[in-house]
Amino acid sequence: MQSEINPWSSNQEIETNKLFSEFGIEPVEPLLGKIKNPPAFLRRNIVTGQRDYARVVDAMANKEKFFVMTGFMPSGHPHLGHLMVMKEVAWHVRQGGLGYVAIADREAHAVRDISWEKCREFGKEYLKCLYALGFEGTTYFQSDNNDLKDLAFESATRINFSELQAIYGFSQETALAKAMSVAMQVADILYPQTDDEPAPTVVPVGLDQDPHIRLTRDVSYKLRMFLVEERCEGNREYISIRSKNAPETAMKDLASAFPGAKVYEGHIDIKGGNLDDVKETVRKVERRNGGYGFISPSATYHTFLQGLQGGKMSSSVPESLFGFYEDEKSVKKKIMSALTGGRMTLEEQKKLGGEPEKCSIYLLNLFHMTEDDDELKEMYRACKAGELMCGTCKKETFERVKEFLAEFREKMDECEHKVEV
Numbered sequence: 001m002q003s004e005i006n007p008w009s010s011n012q013e014i015e016t017n018k019l020f021s022e023f024g025i026e027p028v029e030p031l032l033g034k035i036k037n038p039p040a041f042l043r044r045n046i047v048t049g050q051r052d053y054a055r056v057v058d059a060m061a062n063k064e065k066f067f068v069m070t071g072f073m074p075s076g077h078p079h080l081g082h083l084m085v086m087k088e089v090a091w092h093v094r095q096g097g098l099g100y101v102a103i104a105d106r107e108a109h110a111v112r113d114i115s116w117e118k119c120r121e122f123g124k125e126y127l128k129c130l131y132a133l134g135f136e137g138t139t140y141f142q143s144d145n146n147d148l149k150d151l152a153f154e155s156a157t158r159i160n161f162s163e164l165q166a167i168y169g170f171s172q173e174t175a176l177a178k179a180m181s182v183a184m185q186v187a188d189i190l191y192p193q194t195d196d197e198p199a200p201t202v203v204p205v206g207l208d209q210d211p212h213i214r215l216t217r218d219v220s221y222k223l224r225m226f227l228v229e230e231r232c233e234g235n236r237e238y239i240s241i242r243s244k245n246a247p248e249t250a251m252k253d254l255a256s257a258f259p260g261a262k263v264y265e266g267h268i269d270i271k272g273g274n275l276d277d278v279k280e281t282v283r284k285v286e287r288r289n290g291g292y293g294f295i296s297p298s299a300t301y302h303t304f305l306q307g308l309q310g311g312k313m314s315s316s317v318p319e320s321l322f323g324f325y326e327d328e329k330s331v332k333k334k335i336m337s338a339l340t341g342g343r344m345t346l347e348e349q350k351k352l353g354g355e356p357e358k359c360s361i362y363l364l365n366l367f368h369m370t371e372d373d374d375e376l377k378e379m380y381r382a383c384k385a386g387e388l389m390c391g392t393c394k395k396e397t398f399e400r401v402k403e404f405l406a407e408f409r410e411k412m413d414e415c416e417h418k419v420e421v
């Protein structure tokens with residue numbers, strides 16, 4: 001049986017509710033109170049779902065170490081559809097996160113048959129965009145990174161074909177390289193914790209990438225040597241540390257790290273003690289005995305911006321989006337002929353008002369072009385009230401886009417030198 005979300009499918013009409021209820025993605029909203037000055041993408045519920053994000057939110061609030069990591073598949077020029085994740089990465093870096101960005105050239109080559117030269121060219125453009133948005137940190141192309149390849153191989157020891165079939169619908173005909181690119185992505189996500197040391201990691205992605213996140217969380221757990229759990233038997237409460245794959249020497253080391261604990265064959269019980277402290281000690285023991293000690297990665301999920309013609313935004317539909325280096329005339333044309341939430345006639349529009357929820361222009365403003373909440377609210381109100389007509393609104397939106405692009409291009413040019421690969 002194939003699962004509902006396939007990250008390589010061209011159909012991105014994902015049923016958000018289903019993802020939440022069936023796959024256990026949690027809403028982001030309850031965590032907002034703990035985030036100082038949440039950015040527009042959080043305030044407006046564009047980034048709508050999360051797994052284990054509380055761990056990262058706490059690290060941000062307490063100024064503790066955390067990573068923000070994501071990847072881009074260089075199958076074409078970067079465009080409007082990639083901007084959300086880029087902004088999320090840059091914002092987390094500004095909040096103190098250590099940034100990591102993978103250019104998934106192996107995935108693009110395996111899945112989209114993109115030549116290595118093109119992968120390089122597109123990949124550099126993605127990096128330039130990121131730097132222009134203020135990104136700082138580590139970047140790499142998958143094909144260049146040997147430590148990553150080793151980690152992918154190690155991860156692959158914990159992935160089997162029936163999982164790949166269940167998660168992605170892989171069949172007998174699926175290319176081995178595609179399966180390998182899955183292991184690469186698992187490795188991308190775990191890489192910061194091996195390049196540096198274990199710390200919470202947030203992976204900002206679109207909802208379509210959740211299968212990769214689930215798989216990676218599973219692999220990170222399977223690669224652990226020990227399992228630490230709080231247990232209760234009758235009125236006896238204790239912390240149990242069980243070996244999963246731990247070698248004998250690590251077991252011995254563990255026993256000496258917890259003097260006074262009850263040592264059994266393959267597990268140790270500790271009375272009293274703080275769960276988090278015990279987990280940290282266990283992680284250290286694991287690390288000094290050659291293990292990874294991974295902290296299960298967290299993720300945030302954004303919804304997709306619809307295309308300028310309604311429906312999916314995709315580089316295979318050029319009118320659905322604009323590129324960051326597209327000339328002004330062409331961008332203007334696309335915006336002026338975008339599908340809006342306007343009515344059939346001017347009369348009707350004045351009487352009934354527009355439908356901003358369905359309007360690609362309103363959504364473009366909501367996602368990217370109007371930072372100020374009051375300004376956005378006024379746009380919404382005036383549209384609903386039949387005061388703002390589509391022609392005017394499109395023109396105003398184009399002005400904002402023009403300004404955004406001019407500034408973005410200038411910054412990209414300034415950042416050219418940072419992309420030396």
Ligand code: TRP
Binds near residue numbers: 107185209
């Ligand atoms: N598969 C992702 C895409 O199609 C790209 C990607 C590669 C990625 N490695 C990653 C995303 C690691 C997040 C984390 O766009």
